[in-house]
Amino acid sequence: MKNKSILISGLVALMASVGATAPALAQDGRLQLAYAEVAAGVTSIPVGHMEFCQKRPYECQPLAAAAPAALNDDRWRQLQDVNNLYNTTITAVSDYDLYGTEEFWTYPTSGYGDCEDFVLAKRAALIEGGWNPANLLISVVKQPDGEGHAVLMVRTDRGDLVLDNQEGLIKLWTDTPYTYLKRQSQAHSGQWVDILDGRDEVVTATAGY
Numbered sequence: 001m002k003n004k005s006i007l008i009s010g011l012v013a014l015m016a017s018v019g020a021t022a023p024a025l026a027q028d029g030r031l032q033l034a035y036a037e038v039a040a041g042v043t044s045i046p047v048g049h050m051e052f053c054q055k056r057p058y059e060c061q062p063l064a065a066a067a068p069a070a071l072n073d074d075r076w077r078q079l080q081d082v083n084n085l086y087n088t089t090i091t092a093v094s095d096y097d098l099y100g101t102e103e104f105w106t107y108p109t110s111g112y113g114d115c116e117d118f119v120l121a122k123r124a125a126l127i128e129g130g131w132n133p134a135n136l137l138i139s140v141v142k143q144p145d146g147e148g149h150a151v152l153m154v155r156t157d158r159g160d161l162v163l164d165n166q167e168g169l170i171k172l173w174t175d176t177p178y179t180y181l182k183r184q185s186q187a188h189s190g191q192w193v194d195i196l197d198g199r200d201e202v203v204t205a206t207a208g209y
Contacts, residue, residue: 036196083170118165
C-alpha cells in the first residue's frame, strides 16, 4: 500500500508539473515546452549508432506514426521499474575502458556499459513491455561540463520524459541540466534529427557527435 501511494503521488506530481489539461497548458506555452522541438529533415547519425544499425538493421527501420503514449499508473510504473533495474544492475564503464575504442554501442549483457548501452537496454525492455518504438528515442545531449551523454527520451501525453543512467528520478526534459543536441527520428529508428533546444537558444548537433 505504501509503495502504491508513492507511485500515485509521483505520477500526480509529474502531471502537476506540466498541468492537468492540454488547453490550460496551451494558454501559457508550457505544452510546447513540454515537447522537444526538432528541425525539419534528418541530421548526421552518431557513429556508434550507425555501426549498431549495420550489425542490427532490423532495429533501425521505418516506424509508423504514433501519438505520444498515454501516461497512466501502469506505464509510469513500467518506466520507473525499467529505469531503476538498469541503473542499479549495470555498472557504468566507458567504451574505451571496456572495448578499447571511443564509441561502441551495444547491449550491456556483460553487466557493464556506457551511457548509450543503458539507453539501448531500457529502450528494448520498454518495447518488449508494449511501448511503441516511435515514442522511445535515443537522444544525445551535452552535459554542463561540456561532455557528451546519451539518454532515453520517452514521448508521453504529459511531455517528453527522460530516463538517465546518471539520475534515479524520471524528469521532463526541460527539468534536466542538459543541452539537447539530437535524437532518433520518430519516423525511422535508423535516422536522426536535430533538437532545437529553445529554452536558452537554438542548439544543433556538432559535427563530432
